[in-house]
Amino acid sequence: MKQQFTRRNLLTTLTGVLAGLATWPVARTAKAAVQKFFVSTQAPGGYDPTKHKWLMAIDVDRCIGCGLCVEACKKENNVPEGESYFRTWIERYTITKPKAGSGETRGEVFVDSPNGGIHGFPPNTIPKDQILKSFFVPKLCNLCQHSPCSQVCPVGATFDTPDGAVLVDPKYCIGCGFCVQACPYGCRFLNPITKTAEKCSLCYHRITRGLLPACVEVCPGQARIFGDLKNLSPDDPIQRFFESNKAQSLKPHLGTGPRVLYAELDKEVR
Amino acid sequence: MRRLFKLPPQIVRLVLLTIGIVTVYCTARFFLTPPTFAQYGWFRGDALAEIAAREPVHAGKKACDECHSEEYQKVAKFEHKTVSCEACHGVGKPHADNPDTPIAKLAFSRCVRCHEADPSRPKWLKQINSRNHYTGQRCTECHIPHQPNEVP
Ligand code: SF4
Numbered sequence: 001m002k003q004q005f006t007r008r009n010l011l012t013t014l015t016g017v018l019a020g021l022a023t024w025p026v027a028r029t030a031k032a033a034v035q036k037f038f039v040s041t042q043a044p045g046g047y048d049p050t051k052h053k054w055l056m057a058i059d060v061d062r063c064i065g066c067g068l069c070v071e072a073c074k075k076e077n078n079v080p081e082g083e084s085y086f087r088t089w090i091e092r093y094t095i096t097k098p099k100a101g102s103g104e105t106r107g108e109v110f111v112d113s114p115n116g117g118i119h120g121f122p123p124n125t126i127p128k129d130q131i132l133k134s135f136f137v138p139k140l141c142n143l144c145q146h147s148p149c150s151q152v153c154p155v156g157a158t159f160d161t162p163d164g165a166v167l168v169d170p171k172y173c174i175g176c177g178f179c180v181q182a183c184p185y186g187c188r189f190l191n192p193i194t195k196t197a198e199k200c201s202l203c204y205h206r207i208t209r210g211l212l213p214a215c216v217e218v219c220p221g222q223a224r225i226f227g228d229l230k231n232l233s234p235d236d237p238i239q240r241f242f243e244s245n246k247a248q249s250l251k252p253h254l255g256t257g258p259r260v261l262y263a264e265l266d267k268e269v270r
Numbered sequence: 271m272r273r274l275f276k277l278p279p280q281i282v283r284l285v286l287l288t289i290g291i292v293t294v295y296c297t298a299r300f301f302l303t304p305p306t307f308a309q310y311g312w313f314r315g316d317a318l319a320e321i322a323a324r325e326p327v328h329a330g331k332k333a334c335d336e337c338h339s340e341e342y343q344k345v346a347k348f349e350h351k352t353v354s355c356e357a358c359h360g361v362g363k364p365h366a367d368n369p370d371t372p373i374a375k376l377a378f379s380r381c382v383r384c385h386e387a388d389p390s391r392p393k394w395l396k397q398i399n400s401r402n403h404y405t406g407q408r409c410t411e412c413h414i415p416h417q418p419n420e421v422p
């Protein structure tokens with residue numbers, strides 16, 4: 001059946017088209033109103049993440065195991081008290097001497113981290129004459145380039161920022177804990193108060209203000225070296241670190257591409 | 271047009287239902303996607319600014335230098351030059367914001383936290399055994415924390 005071209009038909013079509021066109025600005029205004037109510041933020045501007053590339057490096061030989069960094073991190077980031085909530089922590093490695101005639105290079109490896117090292121370390125229980133060597137290893141988020149934690153997040157709450165941090169958006173996090181399982185370095189935990197995932201944010205609120213991360217600020221041995229790779233000063237500590245050290249990452253075989261590099265790392269450290 | 275309605279009714283219902291769901295989804299997406307989503311990647315760009323908006327707790331060395339520059343320069347000349355003020359004196363923001371807020375007094379535990387002898391500590395660090403190193407005397411009787419190589 002062929003449609004007849006009448007005035008009535010023309011008018012209805014025209015009205016339809018006009019109404020359609022009119023919905024667009026109306027929808028836009030409505031959208032703005034809805035977003036103002038539900039999704040907008042009052043966050044300050046002025047910081048451009050594309051102009052920075054932050055990085056932390058660890059010199060294991062400079063760590064004296066005082067645990068000031070752990071204490072400072074908890075205070076700075078309001079990390080809950082308790083044995084399992086840490087954004088950074090210190091591990092003590094103790095490697096014993098091999099048994100005489102065993103033909104081994106080293107004996108057993110003991111790792112401890114009493115309360116993350118937040119109050120320093122009690123004296124080693126292994127007698128001194130049995131210790132082949134012992135050292136402290138500061139641990140934190142490794143800022144993976146191919147971060148497993150971001151890949152598994154079902155809601156896009158964990159993400160890699162353009163300036164080299166891996167952050168958690170607490171407003172989007174649903175607390176499913178997938179990322180906690182995915183991180184091969186054990187760097188994440190679920191905050192028992194907010195019920196969202198938490199981890200080292202490189203003290204994002206500090207570095208964007210030109211301050212050092214809290215752990216770097218208080219580290220008396222300068223075991224933690226921090227810098228902005230896109231804005232290197234002539235004598236930048238992070239530049240010097242890479243010039244004067246042979247750096248290595250944790251668990252390189254996993255392909256996570258950790259950006260946090262360690263100098264003087266022993267093969268037993270995982 | 272006519273053909274469509276010749277389709278079995280259950281198929282038509284299914285098609286209509288699908289169209290309905292897709293429309294609801296598109297509308298919700300249109301209204302509820304934050305404006306800064308996908309600004310830098312598959313996440314909310316505003317989250318960066320929100321996380322950055324938190325107030326720092328540690329003031330940082332520079333803030334101490336504003337009033338105590340004499341001490342600051344003294345420390346910089348001696349072996350404790352790598353030690354920042356807040357490493358020993360604790361969180362400094364309240365004091366930096368309002369100088370009337372006192373800064374914590376230091377105790378013996380502050381010194382031995384780093385300097386107690388321990389086989390795990392690196393060799394370059396000066397270490398003592400507090401059980402036989404002048405017991406009963408305060409560290410500061412012999413050592414000035416800001417100038418550890420000087421004798422008082
Ligand atoms: S170390 Fe863990 S938390 Fe940090 S980026 Fe890698 S997977 Fe994520």
Ligand code: SF4
Nearest residue numbers: 063064066067069219
């Ligand atoms: S503050 Fe520095 S030296 Fe002390 S435990 Fe932390 S990383 Fe090691």
